[in-house]
Amino acid sequence: MWHIVWSSLPELISAGIKYTIPLAVISFALGLVLALITALIRISQTKGPFLIIKAIFRFYVWLFRSTPLIVQLFIVYFGLPYLIIKGVAPDGIKLEPFTAGIIVFSLNTGAYASETIRAAIESIPKGQWEAAQAIGMTRTQTLFRIIIPQAARVSLPPLSNSFIGLVKDTSLASTITIVEMFEVSQQIAAENYQPLVMYCTVAALYAILCTILSFVQSWLEKITTRYLKPQV
């Protein structure tokens, strides 16, 4: 049995390095930026026409949290080629599988993470806003210098959850023809008729990746909570 595992590892790991990890890392980075923008727009107090933008972002969060990830992948990869817009996309919107994957995973992560970030920002005591404003800081200065650095610490555990979740969710990319780890394990299993061994092997690889991420999380938590320690 072990020689099956060993002989399949190079292919699996190379698929992980080529697709699984880049999909997860790029999507998470883009998703985080999107999440921060979304959270800031949703907590902003600006009135007037800006309320429309706020509504759009609320709709976005609702949409991606209310539909299955795999359906989102299918719509973007298999569905959009049939979306014909005169002048802009006369032949439909055809995306590379990897591009489609990045778009969907980023938007999906962004929707969930924006709620995490919003909650973290709102958890910072009102006194912090007041103290910053009392020394004459603007709202933007207060956000970026006082509130977000503290909110980052609060949101670290739930954001790590999102990232770990995303690493596993990239296995769904196999359904839109991306040859990531899970897809490769399926292909090998189809050749050697060893589905149990192959799927357990790929499961172990996901577990190793996620365990590494958990360690990174602990390390980051240690750094970001340094200031809370009661002793010098």
Place this chain on the structure above:
Amino acid sequence: MLRLENVTKTFGTHTVLKEITTNFNDQETTVLVGPSGSGKSTLLRSLNLLERPESGFYDCDGIELDFAKKITKKETLAVRQKTEMVFQDYNLFPHLTVLKNIMEGPVHVLKEDKTSAKKRALELLNKVGLKDKADAYPNQLSGGQAQRVAIARSLAMKPRYILLDEPTSALDPELELEVLKVLLELAKEKQSLVIVTHNLEFARHVADKILFIEDGKIFFAGKKDEFFNSTNARIQEFIHAMTLDNLSNEN
């Protein structure tokens, strides 16, 4: 001078400040006293625009504001550079060291260069007796130390007026004393102070002027001695209620 004229502030259906007219003199210590919920904290916070009254006028050392009209960001910032707040629960920035807490305003609001801001921050820490705590984080300080850092932070902005909202209410008596000493020192240096406090003994030491506020109105405004020697029944009742000799009188 800070001057309020006919200032009214409402929270929901509750009118907290009722047509308040008063002024706070330069180089004096004005102490606001009164029962809980009388509106004294709201009055203080209005001076820094942390509360926005609905109506009335505010002359903040030459910056004239009409609360009934929109106050621009520029005006708000100008008022906040003349007045600094010190809060009951300190509100230090927990993710910054003591030194950075003090430098934050000068560097990022007043745009001073870091070297001179740091030099001044260290001087201020020395002044409040905490030079050795420059690199500590706020969570590593006692309440009294934290409040002294907060006072140093407000001084770093070189404000005309420092507004203190029950600065020692969260402190044990011995820690309270170390904060009160710093404030007394500032009062002696003729720094303009406006202090909300429950501590009448401290008010007796530090105040030039007392404002006694009750039910959103100024019941008494005048020299410290006039207040403590007042024959007015309500003032006497309040003074007795706030001091310990009340305990023995009741039995």
